[in-house]
Amino acid sequence: MNALEQQLSYPMGEALPPGGRAIDVAPGVRWLRMPLPFALDHINLWLVRDAGDAVAGWAIVDCGVASDATRQAWGEVFESSLDGLPVQRLIVTHMHPDHMGLAAWLTKRWDVRLWISATDWNAARMASASTTGFGGHAAAAFMASHGLTDPESLEKIRRRSNYYASMVPEVPTQFRRLMHGDVLRIGDHDWACHAGYGHAPEHISLYCAALNTLISGDMVLPRISTNISVIDIEPEANPLPLFLNSLDAMRALPADTLVLPSHGRPFRGLHTRIDQLQAHHQERLADVLAACAQAPQSAAALLPVLFKRQLDLHQTTFAMGEAVAHVHALWFDGRLTREKGADGVFRFAAV
Numbered sequence: 158m159n160a161l162e163q164q165l166s167y168p169m170g171e172a173l174p175p176g177g178r179a180i181d182v183a184p185g186v187r188w189l190r191m192p193l194p195f196a197l198d199h200i201n202l203w204l205v206r207d208a209g210d211a212v213a214g215w216a217i218v219d220c221g222v223a224s225d226a227t228r229q230a231w232g233e234v235f236e237s238s239l240d241g242l243p244v245q246r247l248i249v250t251h252m253h254p255d256h257m258g259l260a261a262w263l264t265k266r267w268d269v270r271l272w273i274s275a276t277d278w279n280a281a282r283m284a285s286a287s288t289t290g291f292g293g294h295a296a297a298a299f300m301a302s303h304g305l306t307d308p309e310s311l312e313k314i315r316r317r318s319n320y321y322a323s324m325v326p327e328v329p330t331q332f333r334r335l336m337h338g339d340v341l342r343i344g345d346h347d348w349a350c351h352a353g354y355g356h357a358p359e360h361i362s363l364y365c366a367a368l369n370t371l372i373s374g375d376m377v378l379p380r381i382s383t384n385i386s387v388i389d390i391e392p393e394a395n396p397l398p399l400f401l402n403s404l405d406a407m408r409a410l411p412a413d414t415l416v417l418p419s420h421g422r423p424f425r426g427l428h429t430r431i432d433q434l435q436a437h438h439q440e441r442l443a444d445v446l447a448a449c450a451q452a453p454q455s456a457a458a459l460l461p462v463l464f465k466r467q468l469d470l471h472q473t474t475f476a477m478g479e480a481v482a483h484v485h486a487l488w489f490d491g492r493l494t495r496e497k498g499a500d501g502v503f504r505f506a507a508v
């Protein structure tokens with residue numbers, strides 16, 4: 158949780174959209190929430206007033222996970238919050254299950270196109286058809302190589318082989334590509350695509366200058382820090398500098414931008430939040446470096462250094478990914494060296 162949250166302002170106050178109904182957050186932009194089956198129990202989704210083929214309608218941004226509860230909530234939103242107008246396109250910020258889950262269902266329901274980065278569309282297609290990165294034997298072997306050796310946890314990770322597909326059973330077979338710098342005309346306004354890296358393969362945030370509003374997806378969240386993980390399919394990845402550089406690029410947007418995040422509440426204070434996140438990761442990097450100066454450390458051994466709270470298995474797998482991301486940032490920077498022990502575990506030592 159963000160201890161400096163009071164430095165941000167929440168223009169909507171404590172207001173939250175009730176279940177099954179969207180509320181206005183900016184002219185032509187509506188906010189709705191869907192339940193999630195995690196400790197993080199909700200995702201924010203957005204409706205943007207559109208005008209495809211000169212006919213009024215809506216663009217949907219992000220989907221929620223594939224579940225009966227989400228489908229039912231969408232049904233209620235269609236009744237209550239579209240002013241009787243059709244959905245005209247679906248935009249998905251990135252491939253993670255809470256954003257991508259119902260994309261196939263929504264595009265079929267309304268006969269509309271999915272708009273997404275090509276990288277994330279491909280990654281979603283693969284993940285929904287296999288076990289890449291989210292469980293199974295390869296994920297367990299990767300975690301073990303970073304020191305997670307508890308047999309019970311490894312067995313659970315091995316068995317969690319359809320994790321992504323359970324929440325994203327189907328990905329649309331066709332899409333329209335979004336790239337950094339593209340400008341989408343949605344209804345009366347232009348929205349510029351900002352690519353962000355380090356969290357998802359190629360995350361797209363949308364900024365509207367006329368409304369001074371940013372749909373930030375998971376790249377900028379007010380309360381929690383975005384998950385930055387190394388996963389088994391790219392074991393030498395270095396996502397943390399990618400994320401921090403992407404955040405810095407968002408400083409080009411006005412400081413008083415209204416930020417619409419995927420989790421938490423709409424807020425102002427974009428530059429402040431970027432400063433907080435930069436400082437947060439610099440502190441963690443310093444903690445990791447200090448621990449590795451005492452003795453060589455595996456990523457698993459660093460979990461208590463990075464996470465003060467008790468972690469369940471789901472959180473441990475995310476935390477392992479984060480720990481590897483932090484040691485890799487220092488390793489690629491030449492401040493840590495990496496050595497594989499006789500036990501097959503990577504340990505990192507300060508130079």
Ligand SMILES: [Zn+2]
Binds near residue numbers: 251357
């Ligand atoms: Zn995400």
